[in-house]
Amino acid sequence: MSSRLALRAGLISLLLFLLFIGTWSVATRPVEATDHGADAEYAALMGKGVDKASGFPPPAKVGEAFVTYLSDPFYDNGPNDKGIGIQLGHSLIRVGIGFLLAVAVALPLGFAIGMSPLLFQAFNPFIQILKPISPLAWMPLALYSLKDSDISGIFVIFICSLWPMLINTAFGVASVRKDWINVARTLEVGPLRKAFQVILPAAAPTILTGMRISMGIAWLVIVAAEMLVGGTGIGYFVWNEWNNLALPNVIFAVAMIGLVGMILDQCFGVLQKLVTYRE
Amino acid sequence: MTTHFLSIEGLKKAYPGAHPPVFQDIHFGIDKGEFVCIIGHSGCGKTTILNVLAGLEDATAGGVIMDGREVSGPSLDRGVVFQNHALMPWMSVLANVAFAVKSRWPDWSKAKIAEHSTRYLEMVGLGHAIDKKPAELSGGMKQRVGIARAFAIEPKMLLLDEPFGALDALTRGTIQDELLKIVQATHQTVFMITHDVDEAILLADKVILMSNGPLAKIAEIVEITMPRDRTRADMHHDPQFYRIRNHLVDFLVNRSKNYAGSDTTVLHDPKHPPVVRPGLLEEEAPAGASFRQAPQLKQVVNH
Numbered sequence: 001m002s003s004r005l006a007l008r009a010g011l012i013s014l015l016l017f018l019l020f021i022g023t024w025s026v027a028t029r030p031v032e033a034t035d036h037g038a039d040a041e042y043a044a045l046m047g048k049g050v051d052k053a054s055g056f057p058p059p060a061k062v063g064e065a066f067v068t069y070l071s072d073p074f075y076d077n078g079p080n081d082k083g084i085g086i087q088l089g090h091s092l093i094r095v096g097i098g099f100l101l102a103v104a105v106a107l108p109l110g111f112a113i114g115m116s117p118l119l120f121q122a123f124n125p126f127i128q129i130l131k132p133i134s135p136l137a138w139m140p141l142a143l144y145s146l147k148d149s150d151i152s153g154i155f156v157i158f159i160c161s162l163w164p165m166l167i168n169t170a171f172g173v174a175s176v177r178k179d180w181i182n183v184a185r186t187l188e189v190g191p192l193r194k195a196f197q198v199i200l201p202a203a204a205p206t207i208l209t210g211m212r213i214s215m216g217i218a219w220l221v222i223v224a225a226e227m228l229v230g231g232t233g234i235g236y237f238v239w240n241e242w243n244n245l246a247l248p249n250v251i252f253a254v255a256m257i258g259l260v261g262m263i264l265d266q267c268f269g270v271l272q273k274l275v276t277y278r279e
Numbered sequence: 280m281t282t283h284f285l286s287i288e289g290l291k292k293a294y295p296g297a298h299p300p301v302f303q304d305i306h307f308g309i310d311k312g313e314f315v316c317i318i319g320h321s322g323c324g325k326t327t328i329l330n331v332l333a334g335l336e337d338a339t340a341g342g343v344i345m346d347g348r349e350v351s352g353p354s355l356d357r358g359v360v361f362q363n364h365a366l367m368p369w370m371s372v373l374a375n376v377a378f379a380v381k382s383r384w385p386d387w388s389k390a391k392i393a394e395h396s397t398r399y400l401e402m403v404g405l406g407h408a409i410d411k412k413p414a415e416l417s418g419g420m421k422q423r424v425g426i427a428r429a430f431a432i433e434p435k436m437l438l439l440d441e442p443f444g445a446l447d448a449l450t451r452g453t454i455q456d457e458l459l460k461i462v463q464a465t466h467q468t469v470f471m472i473t474h475d476v477d478e479a480i481l482l483a484d485k486v487i488l489m490s491n492g493p494l495a496k497i498a499e500i501v502e503i504t505m506p507r508d509r510t511r512a513d514m515h516h517d518p519q520f521y522r523i524r525n526h527l528v529d530f531l532v533n534r535s536k537n538y539a540g541s542d543t544t545v546l547h548d549p550k551h552p553p554v555v556r557p558g559l560l561e562e563e564a565p566a567g568a569s570f571r572q573a574p575q576l577k578q579v580v581n582h
């Protein structure tokens with residue numbers, strides 16, 4: 001029953017995709033020379049219609065870009081010409097490091113804040129003010145004080161991953177069922193064992209939700225950050241190809257960003273399933 | 280008086296902001312191997328007393344002495360069965376019990392912990408379900424795991440807060456029988472809250488009656504004089520059963536409100552709450568077995 005549903009949904013997805021590609025090719029088909037004179041003149045006046053190649057690329061052109069880049073994803077011909085795999089790798093490494101640093105800070109701090117109403121109240125105003133700041137707003141300060149574009153990128157990822165994880169960890173820890181804590185108390189369970197065997201598993205689903213949100217934001221932010229600081233990464237690739245006016249490559253990169261983002265999200269979805277418990 | 284295994288002396292609990300204390304001047308004792316039930320209307324403070332006994336909550340005044348030592352904070356000496364089982368849902372049934380056993384005997388090997396835990400799970404009839412998660416169990420089975428967990432640490436005393444309150448009548452009956460068997464085999468000392476009069480009569484050696492809050496008191500201590508080998512199936516045939524039952528129900532329905540605050544309509548010494556044996560007719564009372572608080576018994580019963 002559900003497999004039939006999946007099949008039908010898949011068919012509709014395929015139809016939607018074909019419709020999209022179809023509309024796209026119709027909209028971007030080469031302009032024929034049968035245009036009305038006045039229109040051609042007008043177009044010429046406006047500086048358009050002269051160079052057909054500069055129009056929005058049709059699907060076939062973008063398809064070519066897919067084939068070219070995916071057939072050799074890891075080549076490296078100097079700073080401005082690297083395979084898509086290498087560029088994505090740079091972005092993923094920055095996101096990975098920034099994210100792990102954020103985990104290292106958010107988990108212990110979130111635990112402390114979640115366990116102590118005093119710390120919660122003390123930290124809360126700072127969290128509330130810092131949370132809504134766009135992570136890119138930190139970039140100038142990071143560049144100035146860290147003096148390194150790579151580390152600044154990582155810092156921006158760190159700062160944007162921090163808040164959802166911190167808040168969810170604190171919330172998850174604070175709302176662990178009183179009963180479970182009382183069980184641990186009546187069994188005279190030590191603080192470390194209580195933290196790792198009771199509170200952590202109890203709060204794990206909430207914490208992982210925070211991590212999943214953080215990872216989503218980090219992947220959004222890395223593209224913008226790399227556009228700003230340049231050098232390497234998928235964001236830089238997009239910006240570079242835009243400067244080359246190579247729109248097919250830009251579209252290809254945009255699709256890759258979406259694909260990798262989806263895979264990251266799915267990974268966290270799997271982790272989340274692993275730690276979720278039914279009551 | 281302090282010869283009791285556990286004695287509660289002058290216990291009082293007042294929540295900040297709430298003006299009259301929930302209860303005060305609570306005195307009673309529990310002997311080793313005794314099964315004591317406490318009955319009273321909702322909100323009179325039964326759970327609070329149990330939590331103080333467990334060391335999970337502090338009393339405003341008074342104290343609890345167990346085995347010659349003042350109770351302060353929770354301890355493995357007192358096992359608790361929580362009202363809604365309080366199993367950790369991410370652990371298997373076995374792991375839930377093993378977690379407790381490991382806390383009690385940290386030096387034991389994994390195998391020994393598993394073997395000990397399994398034995399207690401088999402005792403409550405769950406030998407077949409040790410690898411299941413709590414979510415896969417029925418309410419009754421979960422409560423059994425909670426009981427196995429509490430027994431497995433072999434505490435000096437067991438505290439149960441309405442352990443069967445959420446169960447249907449059939450399941451409740453079966454588990455009562457199981458609990459009775461285990462308690463009789465292990466001579467466990469038990470303090471249990473219940474709102475079920477029949478349950479109290481079946482299980483308890485004595486039933487503590489608590490008057491309504493605020494300012495709740497121990498109104499009476501009812502000794503269950505029926506033979507200890509009574510069972511759920513046959514206790515109805517004992518003429519004592521109805522006398523005790525009527526006495527308890529009469530207290531809950533008619534008398535429990537007469538103790539409150541300053542409108543106390545009953546002469547009452549909180550340090551020595553009357554001990555009554557409604558199961559025995561006066562002429563049946565064995566010669567020489569004097570009621571410890573006979574004069575007060577009359578006052579209460581004739582009220």
Ligand SMILES: Nc1ncnc2c1ncn2[C@@H]1O[C@H](COP(=O)(O)OP(=O)(O)O)[C@@H](O)[C@H]1O
Pocket residue numbers: 294297301319320321322323324325326327328492
């Ligand atoms: N944290 C609290 N603050 C104020 N009042 C409380 C608190 N906890 C319990 N109470 C009050 O204490 C009384 C006794 O509660 P409880 O021990 O749970 O009663 P019982 O178990 O007999 O139903 C109730 O009237 C309840 O309203």
Ligand SMILES: [Mg+2]
Pocket residue numbers: 325326
């Ligand atoms: Mg209660």
